[in-house]
């Protein structure tokens with residue numbers, strides 16, 4: 001049986017529902033993040049769980065050799081349309097190490113973590129990253145702020161996008177934020193589910209420490225304001241020890 005994250009992210013409905021997470025949003029974040037990181041142009045960047053590559057394309061346009069990987073074959077097919085000699089994309093599972101590749105910076109952006117059922121798979125992701133991250137390399141994680149998500153959670157939300165009415169039921173179960181997504185398109189009913197672990201800063205700290213990373217800095221939004229319990233995002237900059 002397929003895991004939810006193998007099927008849902010591979011549909012075009014996922015891209016319709018999250019249509020507002022677009023190029024402009026990515027541009028704001030990448031511009032601010034790279035100003036802060038102040039990397040020299042010889043550094044190489046991996047966008048881990050890149051989707052259709054909206055961040056990878058921008059990072060490459062800043063002059064960096066960039067690779068984007070994702071589990072979704074459909075998303076990688078679209079991303080590949082933007083490939084060039086310093087920007088490549090391929091299908092890869094973030095839980096696995098990579099052969100013959102190494103990077104100076106790994107980006108894991110827009111809640112591309114917390115999908116797995118246990119800590120050992122979470123750790124597998126960080127251990128794999130550590131295996132292909134160069135010495136002094138950095139890892140940037142952009143995750144939701146679980147404290148705020150839980151506080152502001154509406155039980156049901158309806159969003160109409162491109163003529164499709166998505167009914168989204170949200171709940172918290174066993175430490176996961178569950179979204180049940182139901183809609184009808186062209187007379188056919190669809191049901192998908194998202195299950196993302198409600199990881200807080202302390203959880204990341206524990207996992208990252210186990211994988212030999214140290215948290216260097218945190219931010220609370222794409223403008224890089226401070227992180228606190230009301231912040232929109234939890235953005236973590238971690239360094240490999």
Ligand SMILES: C[S@@+](CC[C@H](N)C(=O)[O-])C[C@H]1O[C@@H](n2cnc3c(N)ncnc32)[C@H](O)[C@@H]1O
Pocket residue numbers: 005006009010021048049050051052053054055069070071072075092093094095108109110111112115
């Ligand atoms: C919320 S989306 C974010 C995509 C992209 N970072 C963006 O901002 O547009 C999460 C992505 O994680 C990918 N993903 C899920 N499980 C994965 C895995 N085990 N390995 C690699 N990518 C995975 C999905 O296919 C999806 O593209």
